[in-house]
Amino acid sequence: MMDIELYSSDEMKLVNDVINESIDCGIKIIERVSHHVIDSGGKRIRPAVMLAAYKSLNGKDVKEAVPLAASIELIHTGTLIHDDINDRSAVRRGMPTAHTKFGTSAALLTGDFLFVKAFELLSEYDKEVRDIITQACLSVAVGEIIQSQNITNIHLSEKDYLEIIEQKTASPISASSRAGGVMAGGQAAHHDILEKYGLNLGIGFQIMDDVLDVVGAHKETGKPLGNDLSEGKMTILSIHALNNTNNSKYKFLKSVILNNQNPMEDILEAIDIMKNVGSIDYARDLSVSYGEKARAALEELPRSEMIDKLMLMANFAVDRNH
Amino acid sequence: MMDIELYSSDEMKLVNDVINESIDCGIKIIERVSHHVIDSGGKRIRPAVMLAAYKSLNGKDVKEAVPLAASIELIHTGTLIHDDINDRSAVRRGMPTAHTKFGTSAALLTGDFLFVKAFELLSEYDKEVRDIITQACLSVAVGEIIQSQNITNIHLSEKDYLEIIEQKTASPISASSRAGGVMAGGQAAHHDILEKYGLNLGIGFQIMDDVLDVVGAHKETGKPLGNDLSEGKMTILSIHALNNTNNSKYKFLKSVILNNQNPMEDILEAIDIMKNVGSIDYARDLSVSYGEKARAALEELPRSEMIDKLMLMANFAVDRNH
Numbered sequence: 001m002m003d004i005e006l007y008s009s010d011e012m013k014l015v016n017d018v019i020n021e022s023i024d025c026g027i028k029i030i031e032r033v034s035h036h037v038i039d040s041g042g043k044r045i046r047p048a049v050m051l052a053a054y055k056s057l058n059g060k061d062v063k064e065a066v067p068l069a070a071s072i073e074l075i076h077t078g079t080l081i082h083d084d085i086n087d088r089s090a091v092r093r094g095m096p097t098a099h100t101k102f103g104t105s106a107a108l109l110t111g112d113f114l115f116v117k118a119f120e121l122l123s124e125y126d127k128e129v130r131d132i133i134t135q136a137c138l139s140v141a142v143g144e145i146i147q148s149q150n151i152t153n154i155h156l157s158e159k160d161y162l163e164i165i166e167q168k169t170a171s172p173i174s175a176s177s178r179a180g181g182v183m184a185g186g187q188a189a190h191h192d193i194l195e196k197y198g199l200n201l202g203i204g205f206q207i208m209d210d211v212l213d214v215v216g217a218h219k220e221t222g223k224p225l226g227n228d229l230s231e232g233k234m235t236i237l238s239i240h241a242l243n244n245t246n247n248s249k250y251k252f253l254k255s256v257i258l259n260n261q262n263p264m265e266d267i268l269e270a271i272d273i274m275k276n277v278g279s280i281d282y283a284r285d286l287s288v289s290y291g292e293k294a295r296a297a298l299e300e301l302p303r304s305e306m307i308d309k310l311m312l313m314a315n316f317a318v319d320r321n322h
Numbered sequence: 323m324m325d326i327e328l329y330s331s332d333e334m335k336l337v338n339d340v341i342n343e344s345i346d347c348g349i350k351i352i353e354r355v356s357h358h359v360i361d362s363g364g365k366r367i368r369p370a371v372m373l374a375a376y377k378s379l380n381g382k383d384v385k386e387a388v389p390l391a392a393s394i395e396l397i398h399t400g401t402l403i404h405d406d407i408n409d410r411s412a413v414r415r416g417m418p419t420a421h422t423k424f425g426t427s428a429a430l431l432t433g434d435f436l437f438v439k440a441f442e443l444l445s446e447y448d449k450e451v452r453d454i455i456t457q458a459c460l461s462v463a464v465g466e467i468i469q470s471q472n473i474t475n476i477h478l479s480e481k482d483y484l485e486i487i488e489q490k491t492a493s494p495i496s497a498s499s500r501a502g503g504v505m506a507g508g509q510a511a512h513h514d515i516l517e518k519y520g521l522n523l524g525i526g527f528q529i530m531d532d533v534l535d536v537v538g539a540h541k542e543t544g545k546p547l548g549n550d551l552s553e554g555k556m557t558i559l560s561i562h563a564l565n566n567t568n569n570s571k572y573k574f575l576k577s578v579i580l581n582n583q584n585p586m587e588d589i590l591e592a593i594d595i596m597k598n599v600g601s602i603d604y605a606r607d608l609s610v611s612y613g614e615k616a617r618a619a620l621e622e623l624p625r626s627e628m629i630d631k632l633m634l635m636a637n638f639a640v641d642r643n644h
Contacts (some may be wrong), residue, residue, distance in 0.1 A: 027464055029471055082434060086427040105408040105470040108430065112404060112437070113463040116456060119441050123452045130445045134438060141435040142349055148427040149351055 007048040007309070011062055015047045018070035022117040033102050033110040037077050040093040041222075045205065046072045046176045049313060053180030053194045056306040065183050071121035072133065072176050078114035079140055081107050086148055087231050094222030129179050136175030143167025152232035152258050158239050162203065169209075170202025177201075196297040197310065204290030205317040210235035211283045214271045216321065226267035232257050236286060240279040241270075249273050291318035329370040329631070333384055337369045340392035344439040355424050355432040359399050362415040363544075367527065368394045368498045371635060375502030375516045378628040387505050393443035394455065394498050400436035401462055403429050408470055409553050416544030451501050458497030465489025474554035474580050480561050484525065491531075492524025499523075518619040519632065526612030527639040532557035533605045536593045538643065548589035554579050558608060562601040563592075571595050613640035 023034040047069035054065040083089075084097040085104055091097065099107035115137075122130055147164045150156050177198030181191040213228045214237060228235050234257070241253055256262050256270040274280055294314040298307055345356040369391035376387040405411075406419035407426055413419065421429035437459075444452055469486050472478050499520030503513040535550045536559060550557050556579070563575055578584050578592040596602055616636040620629055 025464070027467060030464070030467060079434075082430055086430060106467065108404055108408060109463055109467040109470060112401075113460070113467065115434070115437060116459040116463055120456050120460070123449060123456060127445060134442050134445060137438040138347075138435070138442070141431055141438055142347070142352070145349060145352060145428065145431040145435070148431060 007044075007052065007313075011051055011066070012044060012047065014063065014066045015044070015051070015069045015073065018067050018121070019073060022070065022074060022114075022121065025113075029102065029106050030110050030113055033081070033098050033106055034077070034114060036095070036101060037081055037092075037098055038073075040095055042073070042077070042093070044073060045313070045317070046076055046173055049173055049198055049201070049310070050176035050180040052306055052309050052313065053177045053198070054184045055180075056194070056301065056304065056310055057181045057184035057186045057190055059180070059184030065180060067121045068125055068129065068133070068179060068183065069176075071118040072172060072179075074114045074118035074121070075133075075137060075140075076172065078111040078118070079144070081111040081114070083144065085111075086144070087233070089223075089227065089231070091223055125183075128182055132175045132179045132182065136172045139167040139171035143169075143171070147233070150234055153234060154238075154242055154254050154257055156234040156239060158236065161234060161236055161239055165206040166199065166203055169206035170199050173202035173205065174198035190301060193297050193300050197294045197314070200290045200294035200297065201314045201317050204287045204294065204314070207236055207283055207287035207290065208318050208320060210237055211280060211287065212320075212322070213237075214274060215280060222322075226264075226271055229256055229267055229270055230262055232260075236283045237274050237279045240282050241274045241277055244277040244279070245273060249277075287318040291315060329366075329374065329635075333373055333388070334366060334369065336385065336388045337366070337373070337391045337395065340389050340443070341395060344392065344396060344436075344443065347435075351424065351428050352432050352435050355403070355420050355428055356399070356436060358417070358423060359403060359414075359420055360395075362417055364395070364399070364415070366395060367635070367639065368398055368495055371495055371520055371523070371632070372498040372502040374628055374631050374635065375499040375520070376506045377502075378516070378623065378626065378632060379503045379506035379508045379512055381502070381506030387502060389443045390447060390451065390455070390501060390505065391498075393440040394494060394501075396436045396440035396443070397455075397459060397462075398494065400433040400440070401466070403433040403436070405466065407433075408466070409555070411545075411549065411553070413545060447505075451504055454497045454501045454504065458494045461489040461493035465491075465493070469555070472556055475556060476560075476564055476576050476579055478556040478561060480558065483556060483558055483561055487528040488521065488525055491528035492521050495524035495527065496520035512623060515619050515622050519616045519636070522612045522616035522619065523636045523639050526609045526616065526636070529558055529605055529609035529612065530640050530642060532559060533602060533609065534642075534644070535559075536596060537602060544644075548586075548593055551578055551589055551592055552584055554582075558605045559596050559601045562604050563596045563599055566599040566601070567595060571599075609640040613637060 019038060023031055023038065025031065050069045050072060051062055051065055055062060059065060081098045084092060085099045085107055089097050090100050122133055143164050147168060174195050178191050178195035181194040210228060213223065214226055229238065238253065238257060242250060245253060253270055253273060256266055291314045295311050298310055301307055341360060345353055345360065347353065372391045372394060373384060373387055376384060381387060403420045406414060407421045407429055411419050412422050444455055465486050469490060496517050500513050500517035503516040532550060535545065536548055551560065560575065560579060564572060567575060575592055575595060578588055613636045617633050620632055623629055
């Protein structure tokens with residue numbers, strides 16, 4: 001797990017403690033739904049980036065940043081629960097999704113509860129910090145809605161795809177990084193660097209997620225192979241493949257994306273087509289290039305142990321198997 | 323409409339302007355879903371109570387309270403959209419519900435968007451005000467989830483019912499009233515009075531809503547008659563009726579509550595049973611008693627034109643036909 005491999009597990013434990021305090025509200029169903037998702041081994045990349053960003057600008061007491069790191073993870077968890085309802089996903093992280101296990105109503109309302117708990121934690125911070133996180137939440141909602149409007153849109157461009165993943169995935173990571181820096185204090189220029197770092201890491205991270213959807217082993221990603229294809233969700237891989245196939249393969253890919261229920265052999269054939277036209281390599285290279293941009297942004301900050309950690313996180317984001 | 327009958331339409335227009343600014347984000351689907359619900363003739367009781375509470379304690383510039391009033395209505399709107407998804411309600415205010423018209427995904431995400439927009443507006447206020455509204459949002463989420471857990475629970479007690487409606491409906495009205503007072507300044511004791519007023523008004527309002535579910539004309543409430551019964555949602559009426567019927571009528575009521583699809587003649591027969599055992603009169607009387615408590619709370623404040631308006635609002639909440 002990210003928090004053990006790349007970030008101090010003691011400090012991540014503090015974040016988990018705050019998350020658990022927020023969840024443990026005495027209402028059993030909220031606790032069960034929340035723990036089901038929270039305890040299922042998320043990578044905690046947003047809090048990890050936030051705490052490392054805070055320390056990279058010599059933040060004095062990491063405990064100051066911990067509730068905000070918990071807040072951003074609670075928002076992420078609420079978003080995941082709502083996304084799975086929208087996508088009708090049955091499995092995440094190798095387990096049944098919240099709405100599959102507990103019903104749509106309990107899942108939807110627990111998502112709402114987690115958002116409010118996150119804003120309760122956020123309310124303790126200065127307006128500048130609050131605004132950074134709030135704007136990221138708006139971006140996520142807008143990104144998710146634009147994505148859902150483009151399900152099965154085989155004409156979606158790479159540019160539009162990048163805008164969607166910037167909003168839905170990169171903006172909260174970018175906000176985590178910037179907010180961590182702002183809490184630490186120091187120069188505004190340094191906060192801008194951290195924001196740029198988080199943005200590029202986030203874009204690379206999501207592209208890698210989309211790659212793992214078609215190359216990851218089910219056991220490691222915890223999702224069925226070709227899940228995005230099954231759901232008609234357009235990714236850099238399907239966009240690249242559609243742009244680089246001849247008539248018959250194009251038609252086949254299109255039919256897989258448009259169909260609601262595809263037999264696994266069709267999914268595997270579609271993945272083979274992507275592989276053969278170089279879509280997977282293309283996406284991996286693109287992901288890596290964003291990881292490089294993230295690291296390049298950090299070059300402008302004085303080198304330190306914590307900057308090295310942020311560099312490692314950028315590497316992990318774009319080069320991982322789960 | 324409440325805002326025209328009972329509250330200055332000029333000031334409510336300012337609230338509507340802020341709401342519209344928040345909605346008009348350039349993303350067509352968000353704008354369409356939001357306007358569909360916002361423009362469908364809600365009573366705006368939360369902003370009306372907030373602005374009147376602000377003025378009742380001699381708040382100097384109502385424009386100070388307007389964005390917060392818009393915020394509370396945005397939260398209410400997001401909650402309505404999510405509730406209708408949970409309840410699988412097809413009709414509200416005489417129109418198709420958001421998820422029926424635009425699909426679950428667009429509705430769910432627009433609900434999320436409206437929550438975040440509300441918190442964006444809220445972020446401009448002092449921590450005391452932010453905390454009042456945030457705690458009310460938590461109560462709403464908890465109340466809704468407990469309610470959803472008790473769908474078709476024919477053993478729900480009146481006490482539990484009152485706790486649920488206090489959380490889901492009365493707490494945001496109570497918070498609106500208190501926050502209006504806090505923004506105006508003055509004595510803490512006066513803020514407590516306004517909170518008590520809002521709480522009792524809110525409980526009475528929800529009981530009256532539940533009465534209207536079985537006696538309201540479809541044209542006026544905009545909902546199908548006996549909607550709560552159809553959805554298996556326990557209300558003061560079904561609880562009272564179950565406690566006051568003999569064996570065969572009890573069994574019939576129970577079957578209507580437990581069944582998913584009831585023919586309209588069974589719904590009408592169930593309503594007749596409620597009428598005959600006095601459940602409707604009982605609920606009306608209870609609602610009126612909460613309206614009286616709301617007004618009694620205000621007796622402790624110096625009488626003024628604005629206190630009279632708050633009194634009228636309490637009357638309206640518990641004595642209306644839509």
